[in-house]
Amino acid sequence: MTISDVAKLAGVSKAAVSKVIRNDYGVSEAMRDRVKRAIDELGYRPQAAARALRGRSFTIGVLMQHIGIPFYAEIMSGLVEQLEESDYQAIMIQGGTRAKTEERAIDALMDRQVDGILMIAPLAGRTQLERVAREIPTLVLGRHDRSPAYDSIVDDDRTGSELVMEHLIALGHRRIGHITFHEDHGQPADHKPHLRAETYERVMRDHGFADEIAVVATSYSEEGGYRGAHELLSRSPRPTAIFAGSDESALGVLTALHEAGLSVPDDVSVAGYDNTRLAAHPNIALTTVNQDGAVMGRTAGRLLLERVEGRAAAVHFSVTPSLVVRRSTAPPGPGA
Amino acid sequence: MTISDVAKLAGVSKAAVSKVIRNDYGVSEAMRDRVKRAIDELGYRPQAAARALRGRSFTIGVLMQHIGIPFYAEIMSGLVEQLEESDYQAIMIQGGTRAKTEERAIDALMDRQVDGILMIAPLAGRTQLERVAREIPTLVLGRHDRSPAYDSIVDDDRTGSELVMEHLIALGHRRIGHITFHEDHGQPADHKPHLRAETYERVMRDHGFADEIAVVATSYSEEGGYRGAHELLSRSPRPTAIFAGSDESALGVLTALHEAGLSVPDDVSVAGYDNTRLAAHPNIALTTVNQDGAVMGRTAGRLLLERVEGRAAAVHFSVTPSLVVRRSTAPPGPGA
DNA sequence: ATGAAAGCGCTAACAA
């Protein structure tokens, strides 16, 4: 089943069929109709490989360390939604957690002649990324180091953290603790999620609460939040609110509070970051920051298609997060 | 950068280079060396599209409804591990939750000439799957309906459920409740996770506890477990153990027990199914059934490569699960 | 507006 079969059935040339498929100009209405009918009748679908050999593969490659991360699923749903209206298809590939395996995955995408690459939080250094970007339209998501060679999308952690802090302060909190992570925790240096901790401190200072600043550096995992909360609660007086740097760690905070016999939000308010699925669960009801992965994914799709269409200048996009207030935050209780 | 460049640099023919790349026979040591040196010097990599046009694309396509499901990530890591030693690469594509979008995703894989397809819990009916399998080596994972047209891998829910039940009974439990899901909960009819409920009932009968059978049908979600537990606890006398059909629902059970002021495992033992990441968390420590997605993934890779190499007869694989005992199960307490 | 023909990068059949 090839383009020749369609041409034969429609009684036209292969070139004509090709034009119809690609919505190229220079085909009469009658021609278009006949060809389309033939295509439908045969159930013909062009082979991507043959098309790729002459130009486009109509494929967008997405690189991620692993599937299984809920936030990535959101990004993908946005991307797929955006690409749905085009002729492009997204394929995903796992890069793993080592530079070596990631490189292999990137090569695999290039071998397959993808028309664009979306790299979600890649490990590769800027030089490497630029090498890829020279060959293929590239968009890097979640890295705060820009390059004129590729587009980028970042979440605006500064704004997100401000939203949390202003919310807590407006509720009347002053003694607000924060849980961040150690430098050497497997995150590339330029991921800079430290922006959250930085912003926490700045907002505290701006409001004249410099003396109340209490930061614990563990990790963004549930267990890190658990340990961090333990340390914060051991201080006297204990904080009336805890801003955990991620939802995962906020879950650990909730566990620690529960074990300590403290209730949320009456004794301590808790806020997270990321708006993961569990945060929305009625039994958790965590106030958090929504990064809107779907918007990021849609934007990524749009920017990549623009690149494929010829845009050369780099675009850097910052997605503004929003605050999702749930039951885990409230004014400080009388006991605090 | 093509095969011609390599041939020119090495001073040999394209065919010779091609043979070296494919480890074909009929090349002298000297020839192989010269060609390999040229390949390295140029950093040449063959284009998958061109290869696909003449035969193989060296690509295995994986279809899944969504990424973001931890169990799928495990399957993928097994698959990737298996394919690592071969020249094949796995690419993933999302089929979504509607038959329409899934079909489009399958078509996309076929358009891209993948050499094999792994379908994880597809929505498509058997007829459709067989249509695909006629064109491309196909393996269906997680569906209990077999076909001579494609290979399949299923988890052995019967054995897994028996492991849970025998464990609870060995601990001394008699009043064991079970939470399953409603038929019409979005699962294809032939997914048959009802095997878990069926096995629960059978084991209860086999041990002479037919009178104690207590099944609630809600859903396999956290919220379903929560509601299910509420209903089971309202019975008198209440069960001393609850076997939830999934870890997700077991989490809901834990919440319900906690709210009811009952402790786990002193008042009630709880067991789940799937061994998700949260089940392993020290704060949860849920006894559950490990399906070993990695083994499934590795097996899938092996079977697909066999098919690609020419095997025609269908193979059906059942992966035996294992019990993971954690702190959520213990002998019934004195109060029970 | 339509079609003929060249060629994308590779593999495979055949010759040498």
Next chain:
DNA sequence: TTGTTAGCGCTTTCAT
């Protein structure tokens, strides 16, 4: 063992 050559299915000039 090595090289020549004819395509794979499509797109893209370039004639007509």
